[in-house]
Amino acid sequence: MEKNAKIYVAGHRGMVGSAIYRKLVKEGYTNIITRTSAELDLRNQQAVTDFFAAEKPDYVFLAAAKVGGIVANNTYRADFLYENLAIQNNVIHNAYLNEVKKLMFLGSSCIYPKLAPQPLKEDYLLTGTLEETNEPYAIAKIAGIKMCDAYRDQYGANFISVMPTNLYGYNDNYHPQNSHVLPALIRKIHEAKINNVKEVVVWGSGSPMREFLFADDLADACYFLMEHYNERNLINIGTGHDLTIRDLALLIKEVLGFEGELVFDTTKPDGTPRKLMDVTKLHDLGWKHKVELREGIELAYQDFESRY
Ligand SMILES: NC(=O)c1ccc[n+]([C@@H]2O[C@H](COP(=O)([O-])OP(=O)(O)OC[C@H]3O[C@@H](n4cnc5c(N)ncnc54)[C@H](OP(=O)(O)O)[C@@H]3O)[C@@H](O)[C@H]2O)c1
Ligand SMILES: C[C@@H]1O[C@H](OP(=O)(O)OP(=O)(O)OC[C@H]2O[C@@H](n3cnc4c(=O)[nH]c(N)nc43)[C@H](O)[C@@H]2O)[C@@H](O)[C@H](O)[C@@H]1O
Secondary structure, X not given: OOOOOOEEEEOXXXXXXXXXXXXXXXXXXXXXXXXXXXXXXXXXXXXXXXXXXHHOOOEEEXXXXXXXXXXXXXXXXXXXXXXXXXXXXXXXXXXXXXXXXXXXEEOOHHHOOOOOOOOEOHHHOOOOOOOHHHHHHHHHHHHHHHHHHHHHHHHOOXXXXXXXXEEEOOOOOOOOOOOOHHHHHHHHXXXXXXXXXXXEEEEXXXXXXXXXXXXXXXXXXXXXXXXXXXXXXXXXXXXXXXXXXXXXXXXXXXXXXXXXXXXEEOOOOOOOOEOOEOOHXXXXXXXXXXXXXXXXXXXXXXXXXXXX
């Protein structure tokens, strides 16, 4: 991307969008355009059409989406399907109409079949049944991947799809019900510590395994791929390492200095047993994450405390 290129970061106030924005500023880009959802509701077809026609961005990072943890995905099933389809349809189609030079679509590791072999290779897409709790979200994300591929096939558009693993970092969502596991446990354990409560409830059995990538590392990978990756096929972004939810909770407990007990609530869903990304393709291109989990949790906790 040329340093004076006009770059639209959709979702710039979110965890991922804000990390991409910071990365672009650090790299010397000065012509970055943004809109909050109040200023531009990306579900609104006419508003998105008008925005692209007026602004004519050169590059687009599509990091705006309806996002949440396992319970949010399972509860707001219609919203996750409708809103994500609407946002991505409007942005991808208008990027094509306005001759955007390159667009990056952000998917998620939940696009892979629930019981796919591990680690998850990119070509396992559409080889089996999805995890029930996040099927609507995954279907929307798969549609986004296929849309980027179809616009490339039919119109030669340089639209790429990246599949990040579970993320955490600055500007994360710490909502008690709707957040992802890592921010949720930071909040619960912090609150137990300051209120002298002896137990923290962890959802599910604690045995599912997850991989976690710090959002600033993800932004670095997104920038790297925007510069170096121009292929039709999706590409995974992760660390290549995972751990059980129980071990994650123990690590957060240690970092926060909480001495109480963990209690597992098995009435809550476990979700996919494991979703470890195969990052061979990304590593072969020359990118590797920098922030390890303990350091990332320390940084996220500082951010949480400063905003709590
Ligand atoms: N978090 C994860 O663990 C994770 C993992 C894998 C992939 N991803 C992907 O990364 C991307 C970003 O996720 P995130 O974690 O950064 O989410 P986030 O923190 O919830 O941010 C989402 C952003 O999307 C914007 N947005 C939502 N609905 C909108 C609408 N109707 N119109 C305009 N903007 C809208 C919001 O804008 P406002 O703030 O202005 O309302 C918000 O800033 C998503 O595509 C997600 O699927 C996330
Ligand atoms: C990255 C996202 O991952 C999401 O799946 P997924 O990893 O299970 O999402 P999480 O909500 O992070 O949950 C991961 C695991 O942590 C357990 N868990 C334990 N305690 C908690 C808690 O307090 N809050 C939460 N949220 N979980 C908790 C949860 O039951 C599940 O087994 C998908 O629903 C999305 O579609 C998306 O792909």
